[in-house]
Amino acid sequence: MSTTAEAALLETVFQVSAEKSHRPLRECIATALEEYFRHLDGHEPDDLYQMVLQEMEEPLLRAVLDYTRSNQSRAAVVLGLNRGTLRKKMKQYNLD
Numbered sequence: 001m002s003t004t005a006e007a008a009l010l011e012t013v014f015q016v017s018a019e020k021s022h023r024p025l026r027e028c029i030a031t032a033l034e035e036y037f038r039h040l041d042g043h044e045p046d047d048l049y050q051m052v053l054q055e056m057e058e059p060l061l062r063a064v065l066d067y068t069r070s071n072q073s074r075a076a077v078v079l080g081l082n083r084g085t086l087r088k089k090m091k092q093y094n095l096d
Helices: 003-019 025-038 048-067 072-079 083-092
Strands: none
Touching: 048 072, 048 083, 072 083
């Protein structure tokens, strides 16, 4: 399974888990990953750690930027990041 296909599958799984959620985020992630592994059909995942980080990071950044009304200094504090790091990540995900 290609990395792109894996990412698309993982994104779908995260969406399904989020729709069921009134549960802690940790449980939603665990359920999403279990579902992801069930759908691999014998394929070995490739670079799963990085893929999960990317799937989680962009919505996290969007949510915090919305929460802070795009105040980057405040968003950096909320995230526990240096403002320069936040700006780099915003550029990476075209959030600037």
